[in-house]
Amino acid sequence: MTGRGDVGSAPGIVDALLFDLDGTLVDTRAANYEAYRAAFAESGHELTSEQFAGTWGRDSRDFIPDLLPGLDRPGVDAIRAAKSRRYADLLDRTRANDALVGFLRLVAPTHRTALVSTAKSLNGRQILETHGLTPLFDVVVWGDDVARSKPDPEGYLRALGALGADPARSLAFEDSETGRQAAIAAGIPVLEVPHF
Numbered sequence: 001m002t003g004r005g006d007v008g009s010a011p012g013i014v015d016a017l018l019f020d021l022d023g024t025l026v027d028t029r030a031a032n033y034e035a036y037r038a039a040f041a042e043s044g045h046e047l048t049s050e051q052f053a054g055t056w057g058r059d060s061r062d063f064i065p066d067l068l069p070g071l072d073r074p075g076v077d078a079i080r081a082a083k084s085r086r087y088a089d090l091l092d093r094t095r096a097n098d099a100l101v102g103f104l105r106l107v108a109p110t111h112r113t114a115l116v117s118t119a120k121s122l123n124g125r126q127i128l129e130t131h132g133l134t135p136l137f138d139v140v141v142w143g144d145d146v147a148r149s150k151p152d153p154e155g156y157l158r159a160l161g162a163l164g165a166d167p168a169r170s171l172a173f174e175d176s177e178t179g180r181q182a183a184i185a186a187g188i189p190v191l192e193v194p195h196f
Contacts, residue, residue: 016165017107018156018183019137021117023056023175024193025097025104026127031090036060039082043075057176059118059149080120087123096131097196100173104136114139114159116172116182118149139163151178156186 022028033052040047045068055063060083064076071079104113114137117124121142128134139162146154160167167187174180175193183190 014111014169014171016112016114016160016163016170017104018114018116018159018170018172018188019100019104020172020174020176020179020193021115021119021124021127023195024173024179025100025115025133026131027095027097027196028127029056031087031093034090034093035083035087036079038086039079042082043079045079057118057150057178059143061143062149084120084122088126091126091130094127094130096133097193099196100193101131101133104133108136112139112163112165113137114141114163116141116155116159118143118155118179120144150176151181151185153182153186156183156188160186160188 019025022032033049036052037047051067060080064079065071119142121144124142139159141155141159143149146158148154156172160170170188172183172188172190173193174183174190175195180190180192
């Protein structure tokens with residue numbers, strides 16, 4: 001978990017804004033699919049686009065064993081590591097959600113902001129840097145910062161705690177059902193972001 005410092009109490013009814021990354025602020029589907037497809041192939045397995053579509057919003061610690069039953073933990077970890085290695089070369093295939101990023105740039109100076117993502121910190125930081133989003137967040141909670149990933153609310157609860165924010169006076173931006181479930185379980189109202 002990382003942050004940019006204390007910004008104090010924000011004005012208005014909503015004082016904390018929490019954002020998902022993949023599919024919400026940045027369209028990373030193509031880059032993620034290509035990196036996972038190559039990582040699966042490297043370990044002798046196939047990953048179709050249909051299979052990958054069913055994993056969206058889920059942590060790879062959860063979906064790889066579901067797609068490859070019987071694969072042991074070292075095998076899962078090998079696929080995850082191979083994906084991370086390949087991902088950096090595919091960042092040019094990611095695309096920012098210009099409308100939502102523009103909104104974030106407007107509100108970041110006056111509201112507490114957090115990023116709550118299932119992305120691993122290495123890959124997530126690369127996306128933030130590529131799109132100039134790093135300085136816009138007071139708190140960042142990555143998938144490797146939590147024991148239980150979305151739809152579990154742990155990431156959102158950690159972000160709320162670090163922000164000192166009341167969930168009822170916060171708003172989450174999510175594109176996936178698992179992310180929506182996590183925010184709701186943390187008591188945060190959700191604005192669903194359609195695929196852009």
